[in-house]
Amino acid sequence: MGHRIVATIVRLVLLLFAASGLVFALAVRDPIPPGRGLPATHRNFAEGTCGTCHAPP
Amino acid sequence: MKLILRGIFWFGLYVFLVTFPLVVAALSVPRSGSPSMLVDLADGLGYVALAMMALEMALVSRVDEAAGAFGLDALLQFHREVGIGAWLLVMAHAVLLLSSGGYPLASLGLSASVPLPVRLGTLAAAATTLLVLLAVTRRRMHARYETWQLVHGLLAVTIVGLAAAHVATVGRFAASTPMRVLGALYLGLFLGILLRYRLLRPLALLRKPWTVVANLAELGASRTLVLRPVGHPGFSFQPGQFAWLNMGRTPFHLEQHPVSMSSGGDVPPGGEVSFTIRDLGDWSGKVVPALRPGSRVWVDGPYGVFSPDREEGPGYVLLGGGIGVAPLVSMIETLAAREDRRPVVLLYGAHREEDLTLRERIEALRRRLDLRVAYVLEHPPPEWEGESGYIDEALLRRHLPHDHRRFQYFVCGPAPLMNSMERILPSLDIPAERIHAERFDMV
Numbered sequence: 001m002g003h004r005i006v007a008t009i010v011r012l013v014l015l016l017f018a019a020s021g022l023v024f025a026l027a028v029r030d031p032i033p034p035g036r037g038l039p040a041t042h043r044n045f046a047e048g049t050c051g052t053c054h055a056p057p
Numbered sequence: 058m059k060l061i062l063r064g065i066f067w068f069g070l071y072v073f074l075v076t077f078p079l080v081v082a083a084l085s086v087p088r089s090g091s092p093s094m095l096v097d098l099a100d101g102l103g104y105v106a107l108a109m110m111a112l113e114m115a116l117v118s119r120v121d122e123a124a125g126a127f128g129l130d131a132l133l134q135f136h137r138e139v140g141i142g143a144w145l146l147v148m149a150h151a152v153l154l155l156s157s158g159g160y161p162l163a164s165l166g167l168s169a170s171v172p173l174p175v176r177l178g179t180l181a182a183a184a185t186t187l188l189v190l191l192a193v194t195r196r197r198m199h200a201r202y203e204t205w206q207l208v209h210g211l212l213a214v215t216i217v218g219l220a221a222a223h224v225a226t227v228g229r230f231a232a233s234t235p236m237r238v239l240g241a242l243y244l245g246l247f248l249g250i251l252l253r254y255r256l257l258r259p260l261a262l263l264r265k266p267w268t269v270v271a272n273l274a275e276l277g278a279s280r281t282l283v284l285r286p287v288g289h290p291g292f293s294f295q296p297g298q299f300a301w302l303n304m305g306r307t308p309f310h311l312e313q314h315p316v317s318m319s320s321g322g323d324v325p326p327g328g329e330v331s332f333t334i335r336d337l338g339d340w341s342g343k344v345v346p347a348l349r350p351g352s353r354v355w356v357d358g359p360y361g362v363f364s365p366d367r368e369e370g371p372g373y374v375l376l377g378g379g380i381g382v383a384p385l386v387s388m389i390e391t392l393a394a395r396e397d398r399r400p401v402v403l404l405y406g407a408h409r410e411e412d413l414t415l416r417e418r419i420e421a422l423r424r425r426l427d428l429r430v431a432y433v434l435e436h437p438p439p440e441w442e443g444e445s446g447y448i449d450e451a452l453l454r455r456h457l458p459h460d461h462r463r464f465q466y467f468v469c470g471p472a473p474l475m476n477s478m479e480r481i482l483p484s485l486d487i488p489a490e491r492i493h494a495e496r497f498d499m500v
Contacts, residue, residue, distance in 0.1 A: 003496070004479055006131050010138040017075060017109070017146065021101030024079040028086045028097050028230075 060367070063126040075108040078239055085233035092159055099153035100230060106146035107220045110185070111247045113140055114213060118254040119301075119360065128362045129299075129315070130496045137192065144189045147182050174226040181219035188212040202339065203312035217247055255309075262308035262355050265289045269352040270329055272345075277407065277414035278336040279380060280345055281319060283329050284354055290326035292359055294318060295366040296391035297384040297467065297495070300358020302332060304344050308355040314340060317384035317469075318359070319415065321391045322366070330356075333415060335380035363467065363495035365392070370465035370491065372400040374457065376448060376478055378470025379407060379414075384495065385469060386415045386422075393425040401426060402464075404456060406433040406448050406474060410441065431456050448474065450481045462486055468494040 079101055116123075116136040124132055154160045160175070167176050188209065195205050221244055224231045231240065271283040282302075285291070294300075296318075303313040320331035336342035348354070365373055365388050373392075375385040382405055389401060407413050413432055422428060433444040433452065444452055458464065466487060468478045475494055482492050 003134065003475060003494070006134045007138065010135060010142065013072070013139065014142040014145075016072065017105045017142075018102065018149075020076045020079055021098060021105050021146075024083055024101035024104075025094055025097035027083045029094060 060126060060362070063122065067123045067126050071112065074112060074243075075105055078104045078108055078236070078243070081235050081239050082230040082233075085230055085235050093157045095153045095157035096159060099150045099157065102146045102153070103150040103224070104230075106143045106150060107217075107224060108243065109139060109143040109146070110213070110220065111217050111243055113143070114247070114254065115250050118250050119258070119357070121360070124360055125362055128495060129360055134496075140192065141189055144185050147185050151178075151182055174223055174228075177219050177223035177226060181216055181223055184212055184216045184219060188216065202314075207311055214251070258357065259308035262303075262357055265356075267291070267354045267356045269348050269350050269354060271350060272348050275333060275414050276416060277380070277412040278342075279333055279414045280336070281331050281333045281415075282345065282348065282354070283320075283331050284356065285329045286327060291324060291328060291330065293324045293328075294322045294330075294359035295361075295364035296322040296387040297364035297366075298322070298359040298361040299384070300330075300332070300356050300360065303355040303357070304340075304348065304352075305355070306353075308357070310355075312340060313355075313357070315360070317361075317387065319383040319386050319390075319418075321394045322364075322387060323391060323394055333380065333383040333386075335414065361495065363469070363493055364388070365465060365467065368465040368491070368493060370399075370463065371460070372458065372464045373402070374461065374464045374466045375401065375403045376466065376468040376470070376474070377403065377405050378448070378474040379412070381470030381474070381495075382415055382419075383469075385467060386418055388467065389419065389422050389426070389428060393422050393428075397426060399427065400458060401428045402456060402458065403428065403430045404433060404448050404452070405430065406435070406470065408435045410434060410438055429456070447477070449477070450484065453481065453485060457485070462488070462491075464491065466492045468492070469496075472496065 082100070082104060113136055116132050116139075117129075119129075127135075155162055167179065171179075191200075191205065191208060191212075195202075221240065225237075225240065230236055266287045267284040268287050269282060270285050271281075273281045273283070275281055299315050299317040301313045302316050303310055305312060316332045316334055318330055319333040320329070324330060334341050334345050336346070363384060373388070375388060377385045385403060385405075389403065392399070392401060403419065405413065405419070410432075416432070419428075419430055423430060431444050431452075433446065433448050434441060435445070435447065437443070437445040446452070462485075464487075466478075466482060468475060468482075475496055479492075479494065483489060
């Protein structure tokens with residue numbers, strides 16, 4: 001496998017890994033206040049807008 | 058399995074193993090919420106960096122199936138460059154945490170007042186920086202390869218241990234049961250690879266010693282070691298492949314070097330195998346010339362995908378420079394032994410006429426198959442009638458057969474030759490899948 005091909009693959013892989021770190025950070029932003037008892041799959045990623053779907057506690 | 062599918066499988070497995078902890082961590086989001094986006098990003102990059110570092114050894118631990126899919130020189134390059142990438146992610150992890158405001162610069166340090174996870178993380182980051190610095194400056198510092206390798210290995214194990222302890226003590230995502238189970242699995246995988254590489258493989262080699270039959274001086278300050286297996290059948294190999302030679306008292310000796318076989322590959326059981334080694338001033342100039350007939354040698358091989366046996370074609374163009382000619386001579390020798398009728402073109406570059414290692418063997422082989430040879434000398438003697446200068450585009454156009462696009466190309470030599478061929482051959486409309494290269498200065 002050529003030297004330049006490997007170098008290109010390395011750059012792409014690093015980009016992919018850095019991007020996956022970013023996706024992870026976005027995915028774990030949890031707008032649900034603690035103690036609401038909502039299922040973990042129930043998310044609203046626009047933080048602080050839970051009230052648009054739910055009545056305030 | 059086809060080579061390309063094997064490549065996709067191993068590459069996919071690598072990407073999966075690096076990113077999977079993120080998936081598990083994301084599904085184990087702590088109920089306490091997240092301190093800040095920067096901390097989450099730092100955590101994500103930290104997990105990726107740790108997985109990359111834990112897998113670094115797997116890349117160079119001679120797993121035949123993986124090495125066979127890419128070639129060990131490509132894996133070593135990947136190991137080197139991805140290692141630097143992992144260090145960059147570690148640095149990004151630290152910078153993001155400091156920028157988040159939650160971890161002021163003053164909180165860093167190794168004193169007892171600093172929380173244990175921070176101390177462990179600081180130590181792991183410092184050790185990673187040291188490892189990368191030593192790796193990129195090894196040649197400039199003229200460090201002994203075996204000393205460097207020992208320090209490199211010990212640092213790598215220390216880093217993975219420190220980083221794993223750092224993650225475990227930080228808590229947060231790592232405090233969840235799925236992450237703890239995953240962490241244990243990854244640590245088990247790391248230790249398993251270490252055990253296989255440093256204990257099981259040398260143990261297997263212990264039962265398969267080789268002995269030196271002859272140690273012949275060659276042109277170009279090189280020597281050919283002829284080895285015979287003792288008490289085992291040895292191995293047959295695909296011409297162009299290489300093996301790791303270890304001249305220590307046992308196979309556990311750290312000093313070992315990848316060397317191409319220069320003899321024919323179709324070896325009968327118990328048959329001899331030759332390696333041609335150029336004196337580069339290190340092990341090759343000190344230990345190799347001192348070997349006498351009867352000396353014991355440990356041979357771990359064969360390895361490599363750089364072989365015409367894997368690439369069918371109507372003919373072969375072999376481009377070699379310096380000692381890079383050794384695997385090409387093995388190819389020619391094997392084709393001659395098989396009475397192959399396909400045309401072979403060898404373009405062989407060297408500094409001077411007296412540097413044309415294995416020239417006598419090549420000349421003898423010319424009579425046994427359809428072989429055209431052009432020696433290209435950088436500094437030709439006055440009476441030289443052959444090619445001079447470098448193997449460049451004009452020289453290639455003069456020597457390549459008219460249907461050269463359908464031939465298979467094998468390139469082996471020093472970095473300048475490899476780099477120029479990677480550039481020139483595609484410009485001659487030779488499809489990339491027919492260009493095969495192996496760098497002999499890979500370690």
